[in-house]
Amino acid sequence: MKIPFFTPVDWPKGIPPFCHQQPMLLMGSCFAAEMGQRLLGAKFDCDLNPYGVLYNPLSIAAALHEILDGRPYTADHLFCHEGLWHSWMHHGDFSATAPEVVVQHINHRLLWAHQRMPRLQRVVLTLGSAFVYRLTADGSVVGNCHKMPEQMFHRERLGVEQVVDALAGAIERLLSINSQVDILLTVSPIRHLRDGLHDNQLSKSTLLLAADTLCSRFHNRLFYLPIYEVMMDELRDYRFYADDLVHPSKTALDYIWNSLIDNYFSDESKAILQDCQSISKALSHRPLHPESEAYKRFLEQTLLKIERLNAKFPNLDLQNEHESCHTLLNRLPIR
16 A cells, blocks of 8 residues: 555646646736746746735735726825835835836836736736735725834735625626636745734635635636645645745745646647757756857757747747847857
């Protein structure tokens, strides 16, 4: 009898595969950012966190509504603190010393996301926490506190119905303009220890119950990915955590990424991924004899592989790889 060393998670069947041809939008926590960066590196057509990292479902829903509306931001939407201008809806990556710079950055990402909405084929939402922070001044939920004084906020844990109502409203609007889009829900496995271990469990449980309700409501368009369960059960040992004992380690992230590939990547996308990895490895190769004719042929073959892959899949963004290969060829000594 073979005894397993962990509790395996059953990945749901019937979820449409990830394909390179499908435009995607990914929004949510820093775990969404991690997986999104890997999809971008694999040359998927992704718009990743147009508001920056967002943790709570109310801010994610509000961001979806704003993208659907497409109304631009102005300086009136910002506030200034210690010489930096911020948006309550956006991550600190958007902050700057000049309000016009912040507005330009926000509106560039907003317009791009808005224009893609009708042709999106997949939206991935990763929920991080059921806790929200409301401004005591007007009760509005902020996407980011920007390290402002605690007395400016009221902290609140959402109920399941609040999460469901907020996300369902945004999803219904999205489906009204794009009935073919698939929506994947995940709950981030990253623990929010500042909430306390018990409150963190209550928060994650709220998100899990809300995700289950939403899957039932939108049963043919919305699917749940058990990322949280993989981390909690298959990878429940602390050796799968980073040094902060909160975030998944690279080994854990690689495991989850490879599980996604095995379960949900189309055969064509798996082949493209292998080709992209081969090209990336070739371009990072440091030859023992860079002046040799053999290395020149190696680069020429790599360039040919890039051009053939781009000819077969014109939507793949291989411009950086193409330019890098040309740069390496141009550095070779002239014979």
